[in-house]
Amino acid sequence: MLFDLEIQVYLDALWETAYMTLVSTLFVFVLGLLWGAFLYGTDQHGLWENRTVYKIVSVITSALRSVPFLILIVLLIPVTRVLVGTILGPTAALPALILGATPFYARIVEIALHETGNDLKETGLSFGATKLQVLFRILIPESLPALIRGITVTAIAITGYTSIAGAIGAGGLGNLAYLYGYARNRILVTVASTVLIALLILALQVIGDLLVKKLSKTS
Amino acid sequence: MIRIERVSKQYASSKDEIALNDVSTTFESGLIHGIIGISGAGKSTLIRLLNKLESYEQGNIQIFDYTDLRLLNQESTRMLRKRIGMIFQSDHLLSRKTVLENVLFPIALHRKVTPSDTEYARSLLQEVGLSDYASRYPAQLSGGQRQRVGIARALIQKPDLLLCDEPTSALDVMTTSQILQLIQSTARRHHLDVIIVTHDLNVLREICDTVTVMDKGRIIESGKLDEILYKAKQPETQAFTKQIGLDLGTLKNQFPIEELLLLKFEEEIVHQSIVSEMIQTLGVSISIVFANVSPNKKGTMVLHAPKKQTEIIAFLKERKVGVDHVV
Ligand SMILES: Nc1ncnc2c1ncn2[C@@H]1O[C@H](COP(=O)(O)OP(=O)(O)OP(=O)(O)O)[C@@H](O)[C@H]1O
Ligand SMILES: [Mg+2]
Numbered sequence: 216m217l218f219d220l221e222i223q224v225y226l227d228a229l230w231e232t233a234y235m236t237l238v239s240t241l242f243v244f245v246l247g248l249l250w251g252a253f254l255y256g257t258d259q260h261g262l263w264e265n266r267t268v269y270k271i272v273s274v275i276t277s278a279l280r281s282v283p284f285l286i287l288i289v290l291l292i293p294v295t296r297v298l299v300g301t302i303l304g305p306t307a308a309l310p311a312l313i314l315g316a317t318p319f320y321a322r323i324v325e326i327a328l329h330e331t332g333n334d335l336k337e338t339g340l341s342f343g344a345t346k347l348q349v350l351f352r353i354l355i356p357e358s359l360p361a362l363i364r365g366i367t368v369t370a371i372a373i374t375g376y377t378s379i380a381g382a383i384g385a386g387g388l389g390n391l392a393y394l395y396g397y398a399r400n401r402i403l404v405t406v407a408s409t410v411l412i413a414l415l416i417l418a419l420q421v422i423g424d425l426l427v428k429k430l431s432k433t434s
Numbered sequence: 435m436i437r438i439e440r441v442s443k444q445y446a447s448s449k450d451e452i453a454l455n456d457v458s459t460t461f462e463s464g465l466i467h468g469i470i471g472i473s474g475a476g477k478s479t480l481i482r483l484l485n486k487l488e489s490y491e492q493g494n495i496q497i498f499d500y501t502d503l504r505l506l507n508q509e510s511t512r513m514l515r516k517r518i519g520m521i522f523q524s525d526h527l528l529s530r531k532t533v534l535e536n537v538l539f540p541i542a543l544h545r546k547v548t549p550s551d552t553e554y555a556r557s558l559l560q561e562v563g564l565s566d567y568a569s570r571y572p573a574q575l576s577g578g579q580r581q582r583v584g585i586a587r588a589l590i591q592k593p594d595l596l597l598c599d600e601p602t603s604a605l606d607v608m609t610t611s612q613i614l615q616l617i618q619s620t621a622r623r624h625h626l627d628v629i630i631v632t633h634d635l636n637v638l639r640e641i642c643d644t645v646t647v648m649d650k651g652r653i654i655e656s657g658k659l660d661e662i663l664y665k666a667k668q669p670e671t672q673a674f675t676k677q678i679g680l681d682l683g684t685l686k687n688q689f690p691i692e693e694l695l696l697l698k699f700e701e702e703i704v705h706q707s708i709v710s711e712m713i714q715t716l717g718v719s720i721s722i723v724f725a726n727v728s729p730n731k732k733g734t735m736v737l738h739a740p741k742k743q744t745e746i747i748a749f750l751k752e753r754k755v756g757v758d759h760v761v
Binding site for chain 2: 357
């Protein structure tokens with residue numbers, strides 16, 4: 216027991232939060248990479264430069280980023296119901312988490328690819344590489360440390376989102392902190408949940424830093 | 435041979451200026467060609483047209499057996515690029531691959547790397563003096579060493595043409611000289627045509643056979659190295675020859691042009707003793723108004739010889755020194 220609740224309740228909540236964070240981070244990593252690569256590719260000096268397409272996608276990206284997360288969840292309720300079959304529980308939170316964080320990560324990817332730069336693009340083309348090879352075999356591998364740092368920041372932001380989702384029915388530590396802690400006026404439960412979230416975030420940061428360190432061994 | 439005919443190029447993003455303006459020239463096979471010009475003259479643009487890193491709107495380019503570069507589809511463009519090695523001002527190496535992996539990378543893009551590829555890559559590394567560095571990462575190399583890796587990498591696909599865009603601008607004088615010698619020796623060994631872009635005449639003087647001078651998107655002068663170095667007609671070209679201490683414009687103002695003699699030392703001869711011997715034997719008074727000679731390289735001198743010119747010319751020719759009037 217911890218502050219009138221079974222330890223198991225905390226562990227379950229921690230697991231739910233970790234599940235929501237990790238699964239959506241995985242999706243965000245892949246989707247954001249493609250989305251960001253698309254932004255980079257269509258922008259000026261990109262591989263498939265096309266200003267009109269870039270501007271359209273860029274506006275959509277910014278627009279999605281500016282929707283408050285709580286509103287995004289509500290807006291996505293019909294979609295979630297079709298995709299997941301329910302609007303309650305951790306899995307039901309995934310569509311909103313993924314859609315909320317992907318544009319954020321896409322921008323990070325876009326910047327990272329730009330920084331890796333034009334030079335390597337030209338070098339690759341001069342070997343006779345295709346544009347897709349330049350993207351996937353040169354630019355993305357070269358940007359990997361920045362991409363990993365970016366996904367760490369994104370994962371931490373997603374952890375924050377999960378607590379908002381938790382408060383309106385997705386479960387997890389946010390749910391615990393709000394429903395059991397705040398709503399029933401048991402401040403210590405809220406504190407314990409918060410500490411657990413902080414530990415989770417710390418763990419994410421440590422993992423991210425280790426990965427980056429491992430990748431940067433070559434310099 | 436590369437033939438460029440009346441090519442014009444304008445970048446979409448800079449509508450008010452023309453990057454290449456009706457440029458025509460040819461680059462003969464088997465030679466090292468230099469392109470010189472101030473910043474923004476269009477040098478990089480010109481060589482980037484050759485492997486289609488840039489497109490052009492007007493004119494025609496013939497290279498290898500391609501009669502019109504504009505007609506190439508994506509596949510043929512990639513075939514063309516494999517035949518053209520390119521090295522840049524900075525090395526553009528992949529930071530997360532070893533030196534050996536970097537050299538092999540162009541091949542790895544197209545097919546599986548075979549043991550014989552690796553063997554060839556190692557022989558190239560040996561050629562550029564980096565046999566012991568195969569498993570290092572680029573960050574563990576000096577700038578000159580990185581540029582050498584870039585050279586080895588540019589040679590891995592056995593190209594016919596090597597394009598160098600300011601390959602030594604980021605290097606110190608000693609390293610520059612070494613890299614240039616390396617480019618020259620590899621060009622000979624691998625039967626490569628080379629085009630080098632620079633804004634430093636010393637680079638051209640060291641290894642180039644021909645020089646093309648560009649200014650404001652045009653070719654303003656081109657010819658054999660010596661013609662450009664010592665007989666430059668355009669003021670823009672003369673601005674470059676000042677870099678090597680030869681200020682033809684000023685010399686021509688100071689002395690009557692027919693009294694200036696241009697001496698070329700082709701072989702290893704002791705220049706000083708020839709000149710002093712000549713002064714004693716012929717009893718002439720001359721002054722050396724320009725000299726660019728080093729003990730083991732060919733060199734050039736400009737003499738001011740107001741009198742006895744025929745005797746001087748005969749004396750020097752007898753000793754296998756090239757003599758010419760400054761034009
Ligand atoms: N990608 C580009 N987009 C728009 N304009 C360009 C681009 N690249 C070059 N230019 C313009 O074309 C002209 C020629 O440029 P180029 O790079 O060929 O000059 P350069 O002789 O190589 O100069 P430098 O010695 O500085 O490298 C310049 O006026 C430049 O501003
Ligand atoms: Mg340039």
